[in-house]
Amino acid sequence: MSAFGETGKKSMYEIKIKEKIEQITSLEDIKLTTPPPGFSGDLSSNAALAAGINPRKLAEALNELDEVEKTEIAGPGFINITLGKEALEEEIKEILSSPALYGGGTKKGKVLFEMVSSNPTGPLHIGHGRGAAIGDSLARIFEKLGYDVCREYYVNDTGNQMQLLGESVKCIQQGQEVPEDGYRGDYIKEIASGLRSSGDLSKAAGEKILRMHFETLKNFGVEYSSTVYESDFIRAKKVEDVIEKMKNKGLTLEKDGALWFKSSQFNDDADRVLVKNDGEFTYFASDCAYHSDKAQRADHLVNIWGADHHGYIERLRAFFKSFGYAEKKRLDIVLYQLVDLKRGNEKVSMSTRAGQFVTLDEVLDEVGKDAARFFMLMRSSDSPLEFDLELAKEESSKNPVYYVQYSHARICSIFRKKGISFEDVKPSDAQGLGDEEREIVKFLAHYPFLLQKCFQLDAPHLLTDYLRQSASTFHKYYDTVKVIGSEKERQRLALLKAVKEIIKDALGLIGVSAPERM
RNA sequence: GCGCCCGUAGCUCAGUGGACAGAGCGUCGGCCUCCGGAGCCGAAAGUCGAAGGUUCGACUCCUUCCGGGCGUACCA
Numbered sequence: 100m101s102a103f104g105e106t107g108k109k110s111m112y113e114i115k116i117k118e119k120i121e122q123i124t125s126l127e128d129i130k131l132t133t134p135p136p137g138f139s140g141d142l143s144s145n146a147a148l149a150a151g152i153n154p155r156k157l158a159e160a161l162n163e164l165d166e167v168e169k170t171e172i173a174g175p176g177f178i179n180i181t182l183g184k185e186a187l188e189e190e191i192k193e194i195l196s197s198p199a200l201y202g203g204g205t206k207k208g209k210v211l212f213e214m215v216s217s218n219p220t221g222p223l224h225i226g227h228g229r230g231a232a233i234g235d236s237l238a239r240i241f242e243k244l245g246y247d248v249c250r251e252y253y254v255n256d257t258g259n260q261m262q263l264l265g266e267s268v269k270c271i272q273q274g275q276e277v278p279e280d281g282y283r284g285d286y287i288k289e290i291a292s293g294l295r296s297s298g299d300l301s302k303a304a305g306e307k308i309l310r311m312h313f314e315t316l317k318n319f320g321v322e323y324s325s326t327v328y329e330s331d332f333i334r335a336k337k338v339e340d341v342i343e344k345m346k347n348k349g350l351t352l353e354k355d356g357a358l359w360f361k362s363s364q365f366n367d368d369a370d371r372v373l374v375k376n377d378g379e380f381t382y383f384a385s386d387c388a389y390h391s392d393k394a395q396r397a398d399h400l401v402n403i404w405g406a407d408h409h410g411y412i413e414r415l416r417a418f419f420k421s422f423g424y425a426e427k428k429r430l431d432i433v434l435y436q437l438v439d440l441k442r443g444n445e446k447v448s449m450s451t452r453a454g455q456f457v458t459l460d461e462v463l464d465e466v467g468k469d470a471a472r473f474f475m476l477m478r479s480s481d482s483p484l485e486f487d488l489e490l491a492k493e494e495s496s497k498n499p500v501y502y503v504q505y506s507h508a509r510i511c512s513i514f515r516k517k518g519i520s521f522e523d524v525k526p527s528d529a530q531g532l533g534d535e536e537r538e539i540v541k542f543l544a545h546y547p548f549l550l551q552k553c554f555q556l557d558a559p560h561l562l563t564d565y566l567r568q569s570a571s572t573f574h575k576y577y578d579t580v581k582v583i584g585s586e587k588e589r590q591r592l593a594l595l596k597a598v599k600e601i602i603k604d605a606l607g608l609i610g611v612s613a614p615e616r617m
Numbered sequence: 618g619c620g621c622c623c624g625u626a627g628c629u630c631a632g633u634g635g636a637c638a639g640a641g642c643g644u645c646g647g648c649c650u651c652c653g654g655a656g657c658c659g660a661a662a663g664u665c666g667a668a669g670g671u672u673c674g675a676c677u678c679c680u681u682c683c684g685g686g687c688g689u690a691c692c693a
Contacts, residue, residue, distance in 0.1 A: 134636085148673090148674090174636045260692075355691080358691095374691085377691080386693095406621080410620070410687090412621085478630065478631090482623065482629095494655070495655060496655055502656095504655090506656095508655090509652095558633095560631095568640085577652085581651080583652045584652080
């Protein structure tokens with residue numbers, strides 16, 4: 100059954116063709132491609148080759164579909180499919196009848212996203228922005244597909260770094276030198292001067308910094324539905340509980356005055372300390388409690404982590420296996436590589452020493468939310484990201500954000516010029532599309548499959564590429580065809596509305612606005 | 618040393634085994650009596666880091682090697 104089974108969008112031709120191929124070949128999750136230049140046809144399949152069956156047999160079966168006009172066998176057994184016009188028109192009607200639902204789904208399981216989760220000891224920097232952009236956009240895609248999504252912020256408000264924060268604030272307040280490995284920089288001075296010198300300074304400073312984090316993230320278009328504190332897990336004895344359970348399962352050992360989790364029995368390189376010989380819990384111990392808690396609350400967990408935490412993955416997975424969660428729950432850990440800031444050809448220093456780092460606030464102030472979010476998703480999370488502040492600000496077609504937003508504004512402008520609103524377009528207006536519209540319709544029809552791919556690969560960056568192609572496909576089409584005043588004005592306006600809706604939807608999924616004028 | 622990620626056009630990067638490897642930028646050359654030129658069209662540009670292997674078929678999977686980044690705490 101296709102991933103779209105629950106949506107009821109049965110008129111989508113790619114689904115019908117896929118299902119037919121899967122039925123004939125017994126293959127699962129086959130993919131359709133586009134024939135290479137020089138070959139005719141709209142879609143192409145290698146399924147006969149892959150399944151080792153006679154391509155003619157599959158081609159004949161496909162010919163029986165209403166959506167298929169004809170098929171051709173090419174090369175070693177590829178089948179090139181030409182779609183019927185009705186199938187293409189149906190697709191546009193589908194988009195127009197419920198734009199927001201196109202490619203979406205309903206009633207799926209609960210997914211819990213953990214993202215950013217920075218220590219409350221300093222401002223969020225540009226790297227956190229990448230994590231937030233990836234996590235929030237992926238969360239939006241999951242929501243669109245029908246999942247019940249929770250965005251959660253886990254606050255590491257215990258441990259050495261919090262004590263150091265308190266000490267740093269205290270030193271500043273008393274006009275003393277900040278400790279060697281303490282926190283400095285302008286932000287900490289501001290916080291110190293805004294706090295009373297009595298009470299729990301580390302707690303007060305941490306809360307203040309956390310509020311700053313949420314403020315920044317809100318400006319970045321990211322809103323959380325839940326915040327959890329490491330200190331609460333400790334206070335509520337949840338860390339003790341999980342360690343007790345580990346002991347009972349025979350998963351621990353004592354060595355050198357510390358308590359260890361036997362994670363090497365579950366594919367980790369080494370055993371890991373849970374309770375230090377001074378009696379304190381490690382970060383890992385509270386993380387086990389936290390992930391145990393998350394596993395009770397959701398079917399599918401997604402953690403967005405900076406690549407510098409990759410060494411942590413195996414021990415967490417080891418914990419998941421040892422508690423039997425691994426079989427029942429899906430745990431995705433999305434790692435993202437670092438961000439290199441540039442200004443034109445100049446590298447911007449990212450040293451964290453002495454508080455000299457580029458904060459997310461600074462980037463937002465300089466380039467704005469739309470450009471920042473778009474740029475953060477221009478690369479696969481596996482690749483380092485080169486972020487050019489100069490380009491992000493540029494108001495020209497060199498800047499992909501403007502290029503895409505412009506295509507949206509341009510379509511809005513055409514409707515203004517014609518003097519009608521988008522609501523005036525009816526799905527039935529798509530009736531009678533011509534061959535000139537073929538390419539662009541096929542491109543739009545692929546949107547739901549792109550969303551599936553984003554979902555399957557945890558790869559929201561595919562959307563930025565799709566958006567650039569959407570804009571380009573539209574501009575090319577619009578350059579060759581007359582819309583207002585043409586014989587096919589009604590059909591073409593309907594098509595433009597469909598393009599506009601898909602671009603708006605996709606921009607929304609990456610948290611970028613779709614302006615009607617620029 | 619070990620582990621993870623990366624190595625594809627001058628630059629930045631797409632490409633979850635299939636037909637001749639793609640895009641943006643940059644370079645060069647075209648297109649504004651015409652709905653937004655913030656646009657479009659064309660050209661030059663590649664031994665997909667190297668070598669083996671698996672396969673009817675490899676940028677993609679496996680092995681080894683060479684570069685670069687990041688980890689490798691009783692820190693978080």
